[in-house]
Amino acid sequence: MKPTRSLLTSGLALLACVFVGALAYRWSLDAQLSGQQRAASQRLAFAAQSLESLLQRNEALPALLALNSRTNLALQRPDPQNLQAANAYLASAVALADVDTAYVMNTEGLTLAASNWNQPSSFVGQNYRFRPYFEAAMQGRIGRFFGVGVTTGKAGYFMASALPPEAPAPGVVAVKISLDAFEAALADGGDTVLLADREGVVFVSTERAWRYRTLAPLPAEVRTRLQGVQQYGNHPLTPLHAEASLPADGDTLRLQQAGHLRDFSVAARSVGPLGWQMLLLADQRPARQEALVAGLAGGLCAALVLGLALLRRLDRLGRAERAASAERLREAHGMLEVQIAQRTREITAANAALEDRVRDLQQAEQIVRGTRDTAVQAGKLAVLGQMAAGMSHELNQPLAALQTLSDNAIALHQRQRGDDVAENLRLISQLAGRMGRIVRQLKSFVRKEPPALSPCSVREALDHALLLLAPRCQAVDAQIAVADFDEALCVLADATRLEQVLVNLLRNGLDAVQHQAVREVRFAVQVQADGRVLLRVADTGRGMDPEVQTHLFEPFYTTKAGEGLGLGLAVSRIIVEGMGGTLAASNLPEGGAEFTVRLPRAAGVAAQGKAAHPATQDLP
Template sequence: MRIPSLPPLLPPPRRLLLVGGLALACLLFAALAYQLALAAFLDGEREAASRRLAFYALSLEGALARHEALPGLLALEPRLHQLLDHPQDAAAVAACNAYLQRAQAGAGISVAYLIDLQGHTLAASNWNQPGSFVGHNYGFRPYFREAAAGGLGRFYAVGVTTGEPGYFLAAPVREGGREGGAVRGVITIKVNLAASEAELSGGGDSILLADAAGVVFLAAEPAWRYRTLAPLPPATRAALAATRQYGDSPLQPLAPSHPLHDGTVRLDDGSRFTRELIMQSRPVGSLGWRAVLLADPADAHRSALGVGFAAAFALAFVLAVLAHQRLHRTRREELRRAQAELEQAIAERTADLTDKVAALRRTQAILSQTRDTAVQAGKLAVLGQMSAGMSHELNQPLAALQTFSDNAAALLELGRLDELRDNLVMIRQLTARLGRIVAQLKSFARKGPAEKRAVDVASAIDNALLILEPRRRELRATVELAPVPAGLAVQADATRLEQVLVNLLRNGLDAMQGQPSPRLHLAAGQRGDEVRITLRDEGTGLPEEVRSHLFEPFYTTKPAGEGLGLGLAISLTIIEGFGGRLEGGNAPQGGAEFTIILDAATATATPAGDHPCPT
């Protein structure tokens, strides 16, 4: 809305004084609005920063607790006790090294090692690597002393042998593995917290983690690592030097910080943080660690500045309107018309939003229909790709039927009734075989809404294998199916579960194309309230770049024309629709492995494929 200029109804000096007074009022009002808005926005930023810090702290505590029980479990291994009894036995050393190496690889830790009560390392998972811990003495480390005293040792430090930082967990190895038995040695693991450090700079925040002494050991800014939050007392420095916790790091304090007001500081380190920062901190773990988050409040200042400008303009507008009402009463009709136009615009906007909501609902309905269509198209695509094999599968019994029918007519004319009877039995068996094949194809291809019910797992697997039988024979593949427990059933839709099994089985067969003796492994079993169906091929496995896009639509590694990349995406949608999970990756023994996880059925299962089919 355009606001006319003041009419020359006042003398120039008074007019200038009025304009100046109004401008000063607008500036003061803007300053007040800025201060109030800034306080509110900063409170919001502090609350958000506190929530983000709490999330990271919980994540880190989870990462620390993940391996808490591992040293205690390793301490029960008889090979460790045998080595402690005979530390000079080369065979015992080799056996213990091999065991720790397997434990390290399986648990995903940096290293595991066994220390005697004198602090000497007898065996380690890195025994055959440069920088091996074997032969080194770690009796000065706090985690060793705590574990040797019968407790669980926890310690974060820079490795004195490798120079690499890590989180150390140690447990006592007791006589006979019994609770309360005499401590014979100490088993220690080292966990790399690099993944947790990578999370420190996520979301645009800068987070650092300091120990109980105030030494920063994980930080979003590399320059802050092994600096201190405040100058260290000589006694603390001496204790850190005795344990060699941070090696030869000088442990200099960070740049000076100046508290401004609640939750805000100014950090002058000569780098990008030479301005006001929002600071939040909270304790982490049981070692007295503290996580500190520094967030840039620039967004709060910009938002508050916008509020200040808006307040100034709003006040100027109000004062201008009052002046217009006083000086130009004849303009009221124009204001009324503007108001009417504004209301009309609001009504039109409301109608437009209503139309958009209706369009959104229609779009959602179309998406739901498209999803069902994609599932049906996926089934038909599988049948289309196997049409040649199915044609052969049907032509063989049809040709045999024709031959036996001709023979039956000839035998009837010759009166050879016994042979005719045998001939008719063969015709009946071939007809039953054709009926089973056609019924399964009709069941697989039928279109209809998913009906979640109890489905027999063995029957679903058999039906999927029947559909893929031509492809299996074409590749001369062997399918090794572990015995399925009797009565094993899941909550699912039979047809769609078969479609997922066909997709996964076909992918496994395709992955082994060209191999001399392809082999596909299937197993199904119940674990608690869940049923797991596992399929593993003996192909080359899934490369890292493929695993990161495994369930993305239209992502495929097959040559052009052999797949659209929708099979796994549709399978994931189907399984999640049942409330289950579909997991994929590489099997430890090689090849790709997929696992279907569904709720176990509590009611009597209906055999897969035992449902009405369209005729």
């Protein structure tokens, strides 16, 4: 019930804020548009007065020019001398009156003299009988007309008067006034102003794209009449908008401006003797933006008032709730003290139990560490046991040779063959040195020492492993092929344990190939860009079954029935991971298995090993 009521209250409050904001927006928009309309009407009145003044100032100019004797002589006797005098007079009159052009026409509408007689667009020789201003002047009225000049292509306001009846010859004097300066002054004022004729054709506009457009679609008969007098030349006179009626003062007009549809408040008034309509369009965007701000402010004020009311109510409820909470707090305080005392006793007991548990874990860790070292040593001894027969054979051969050579040396000495005795003694020394190296390597391999990571030469560790595995290679008639690598390459490892890993992996490879047609184990080294070194041991055996791969590194798991304890790979992984590396196994596409040891490369230098080795070393 309470959540539903709370949602209803929140919804009503939101609706109230929206309603107040909408009222504020509507009131502000009406006020802004009304003020905008008044200001636009005032500016429009000023612009209309300026135009009226411009037109009235030159209203009498054609009649004044018609009174001049040179104008009359040009009509009475149009010889070159009189026409030139009329041209000069009209040019000076145009310059003084600051109008565009003045010209004299006979009763047929043919221009005899003009102020622009010496220009390429001269009116002289042109016939303007079809123009309405000429017809009005011939009827004794003042001719007024705005249109695009058929000769110059420039728009202007034309005024014409007939010569007085007492003149020696009839004719018409016309003056053309350009509204370009007036239009430029309107544009400089910053307002959007249009001047349209009685049919709604815009011929003066501060927006150039709206010039010679219509405020409403033109009827066919009006369009025909305009084309007949060539009032607006070849302009298509397309509508600015689709409304059928001309806009009036106070209307809102939607027009395309700068690629956007915009709403304008229209201020309109009639101007000039031809029934022109001057419109000042005020963009409603500022008014709407201010109204929107007012609406938002009204909505926010309503929200603030409602928020203050809600805050006051919540404050009353809060004080009541705090009083009730204080009472409940006093009751809970007594219960809490009892629970704290009980909990303290439980925590103390738990802390003592935790300390005992930590001690047990520390002891277990020591046991695990010792078990791991024992497993490593057991792995060494297991490998040593598997190599015992081969090493016995390796030592028995030199011992038998030593006995034979020593007996021969005694016999040769008795015969006083000193050179042969020296040769036998040299051979005895070599055999004794070989047996010493084998025994030292066995002692180093089985020595139980704590691991110590230091720069370790890969070459030396491999050579020691190959020495230990030489009897096994002979026993299975296999070879270990060592690919060329950097002799000075070192890894961060324990030398003895790295040697044990290599012995385990190489021996496993020899066991895997002993029954194959091709019995070869390959050793290769790869240095990665991240500073890691890969030691790869691959064989030409049958590879590993999926079941074997699953249990490969488990202790006491072996595929060699009756051979080994199944500790070799498990111990090797423990050793490699203890040195900060990884040990992985995979099957090769061409057959056989590959084991990869990944260790960090050492920046230091290991103890000096052998001076040089061939690119590939094969052990039979």
